[in-house]
Amino acid sequence: MRTVPAFDLFFIILHALLIPLVGLAAWLVTGLPALLALALALLAAYLLLALRRPLRRRQAAGAPFPGEWGELLLSRSPFYRGLDEGGRMRFERDVRLFLAETRIAGSGGAPVSWTTRLLVAAGAATMLHGRPEWEPPLHDGVTVYPGFAFDRYYRPGRGSIAGQAPAGGPLLVAEKSLLEGFAGERDGINVMIHEMAHYFDLEARKGGLRVVVDQAHPIPWGAAIEKAYGRHDFSASPLPDYAARNEAEFFACASEMFFEDPRRLGASCPRLFSLLEEFYGQDPRVVLGERAS
Ligand SMILES: [Zn+2]
Known part of the structure; x- marks a missing residue:
């Protein structure tokens, strides 16, 4: 088992890149900077949720073995x-x-x-x-x-x-x-x-x-x-x-x-x-x- 499976890591990075890019595009198209701010807020919420599993795994992998x-x-x-x-x-x-x-x-x-x-x-x-x-x-x-x-x-x-x-x-x-x-x-x-x-x-x-x-x-x-x-x-x-x-x-x-x-x-x-x-x-x-x- 990998501490963080490569598949999980790939999707987290992909989404972490896509969310601000979509926000940036929406800002440029509409001229509304609030859309970029919204995308960044979404990114923060996404990372908070998506990183829970990798962090839990890292913690478990590093814990001492009784x-x-x-x-x-x-x-x-x-x-x-x-x-x-x-x-x-x-x-x-x-x-x-x-x-x-x-x-x-x-x-x-x-x-x-x-x-x-x-x-x-x-x-x-x-x-x-x-x-x-x-x-x-x-x-x-x-x-x-x-x-x-x-x-x-x-x-x-x-x-x-x-x-x-x-x-x-x-x-x-x-x-x-x-x-x-x-x-x-x-x-x-x-x-x-x-x-x-x-x-x-x-x-x-x-x-x-x-x-x-x-x-x-x-x-x-x-x-x-x-x-x-x-x-x-x-x-x-x-x-x-x-x-x-x-x-x-x-x-x-x-x-x-x-x-x-x-x-x-x-x-x-x-x-x-x-x-x-x-x-x-x-x-x-x-x-x-x-x-x-
Ligand atoms: Zn059987």
Whole structure:
């Protein structure tokens, strides 16, 4: 994540230039200097509003990272543990930016513990580490349910749904399953990464991402994952059976294994691994010490 996304900066500068120019033109055409004064007043009001987000992000990015946060990440995130000093600093800044911008609420307005909030942010920081120009795709935030699961009527403690990624958001996750995903071992299971992968997938399709993989020319992301799904041998796959449901679940399950147990995925499915490596802009085996960098 960038402290101030280039896209935001571009529009702020563009508007900051256009508003006084329009005022100046209006003054010259009408001969009324009050129109220029009005444009300058509008510019001041615009800057006051438009700079709030960049300033909030700058403040968040520069805030110290509490020691207990670092300790929790060291014990629960093999990815964070494997980063060098520069990598950890960027990871911590991403966590800060994520928490400053993303609404994380308990179901029914219940408070969410700092450990859960931190692990939600750690999932995002892990997935974004190789794509510093991307933003987390969680526009409607995250809703945390108590217990291991909820049912299709969103009743906590019932059913077997550990997480869900409705297209309109927010991301839904059962807290104990989320914590289990960050239990520290490399078991290929992490519900936060799974659900967030669904949103990354949607954003990539909407945003027209193209990937090269093993082809001569870039193709749309949707076509690439569809092709990978079509040629995957599920009978000999390290992915869970759930991955066979459709290409979206295939990508989400593969993303879990990509970050949690990359050596296994890379060894069993090298072409799929390369596709995810290009998508996420990183090879987690390097961070996890499973491959020479
Ligand atoms: Zn899913």
